[in-house]
Amino acid sequence: MATRARRWRTINSTCNYVDGDFGSDTFGNGSASTPYRTFAKAGTSKSIICRGHFSGGLNRNGYSAGLFIQGDYFGAAVFDGNFSQTLYGWRLANMIVKNDFVLPLGYGGVGCPHNNSNTVGNAQYVYGVAGSRVLIHNSPLYMGCVGGWSCKWNIYSKVYPAIAGYKVGIGNGNYTPSLEQSTVYGIPIENRRTAIYGSPKILHTLFAKVDMIANDTTKFEDCLFAADCDWYWGTTQKLTVTGETSEERQASLLAAIAAKGTTSVTFTNCIFSPQTSDELMNDPEHLDFTLRPDSDAIRPLLNANGVNYIGAMPPAVRLPILDDSTGVAGTWDERSIDGCFEVVNGNICLNYAEIANGGKIMSKIVQINPQQVQYNGIWSVPMLPYQQNDVHLTSLDTLLDKNNPIAEGVVIPTGWYRVHGRVVYNGTTYNDKTIIYVTAANTTFTAADEGSTLLQVVEPNQLDCVYCRCRATVYARVGVADDLQTGGVYLNDGEYPITYRNRTIAVGESFVAMNASDKFTCADDSSQTIAVMFDDTRVPSAEWIPAQLFGEYFVSKASGTIEHDQFGVPISSGNYLANVPSSNGGFSDRLKKNIINQQYVQFALFAKYYGD
């Protein structure tokens, strides 16, 4: 096998490329084909395109000239500052930023000033995040500025002031609009202030659990305020807002404002929703800011952005993760777990002690009515530094060629390699897990520690995916006397609950057969049958389709048949080739996108360990 060419969706030859998985600060040159591994190596002279999970920040110390750090696509790059690192001084695009840090010099946090060092600390020239799409969570903001210049499709979750003198203000009036089609969540009044400068215009933005200041200077247009946004006159006098409709709540707010005095705040076509954050969005506390199907933020008409909703995220249906999902249909199924997965505190986790075994977890069957609704996106924020734990969420075994380790003295084919042990190559010693790019023919290495080898990186484009399989209808049924297939998936679509291995399976709930000997029972009707969803002994196999963890879902079909790439992987939103143009070896400009439109759908996560 040879190392497959590194592909990127975002092509820009003026930028440095950084790959947190397989980049190399020693052997890379920052190009798309040989990327660096860290932001620090890429430096501050060029913009950066990146992929992976980063914990090392890069501070431009306030000198911003419009350079940006951009994820290859949204969901590809996560920066977790661990409260000790920052990305201060950069515009951001396609980035998820968590736990950023405040610099000791007093500025810092997420965001940047305008132009050059002379404007640092000048409220008029606070650029803010200055980019899109961006999710910022649990982080300080540069001069407390939500929005700024060109801020669109942003999510600000539980952001807070970088310094006490600059609490969180909404927008900067020097830029129009200052914030657009965004979601702002979880900012209490003790962290709030009025707009940092002028009268910023805010468009199509959803505010939830954000305490608002009524005597601000902001111009809100087509915005939505959740019922759990409290309104204040100044930062200490809470206004009473009542009403069961948007009109009543707006009238109540305006009356409360009038009783206090005059304000420059204006509301144009805004919604003062009686719904709370949890009624508007699916699970904002766990970074799911998608809109519930009955959310007031969904509008019947398209807005100027061509969408029919307010906020950064579209409408979606939650797929719950429950520690005990007994009797609940359409959830992740903790009983289906194999290997290192566990559900802990409502999260799907990897048990670090079992990680070397890999693992699998499946959802229960999700039923939809394809005439009423279809699924076109998988919205799940990437959670962890996969590569730091030597594990990726994939079903493929081709990340590293572990079966053919290269020993010392053996000529190394050109390609990318990962050190197993400690080796000396070209006179330099490289430690375990170091990535080495071999570009010259007829080179060898020596083992610094006995038995050390090189493992070839076969697939550097490997993505972390969620997998999906579908069934259009029920092809077969089984009764209480029938054997089940180990690992088969069955759906109780009958009239009564059934029992399988002492567990009640509710009507509409599915289960995974643990063996071929146990059968299900039905106390209410022994003739009840259940649907065979996925059981290779009775119905045709259904392929697991990789889907991008955070983003659009699609699979490419020709005449109803799923298309595959040259390596046999389905061409779908989880296949990197599906997202790059044919000029770069992919299919994006010629594939036929199909979304989920079949009645029965199931999801899975696979964990593959590639450590030593």
Add this chain to the structure above:
Amino acid sequence: MLYATVAGVFDSVSAMPANANYGVCYCTADYGLYTYNGTEWVLDSYLYEPIGGEVILATRQGCYYRYDSSDWQKMIPVMESMALGLSDNFNFADNVVLPSISLGTYHFDFSSDTSIVMPSMSLQKGMGGSKTDVIGFGME
């Protein structure tokens, strides 16, 4: 050395995971997680959560540590939440409640009729101008 005590659940003092990044930690019967700032114990916002008899420590970095009666097991979240995006043609009028059971299985009797009328279908256009599949049919 880092230590934690979970009063009411365990009596003994157990070693904390060294990479929990908490400095010195101490847990009380109230399941609050406290950090020592050099002069006093300060309640942090991250809690022990006893779930089903287990003891779970949530760290600031988002990982969980589960005490298994002898050691702390590190649990690394890979998915905190997931939602399925709805195509832009979903039925606003009916305020769709999902998941729902709908089309079901269509039965055709080949033995008694040579002409089969398929139920009507509407093909829908997805977000981004993508074209959808024909809805599949199975036979029993």
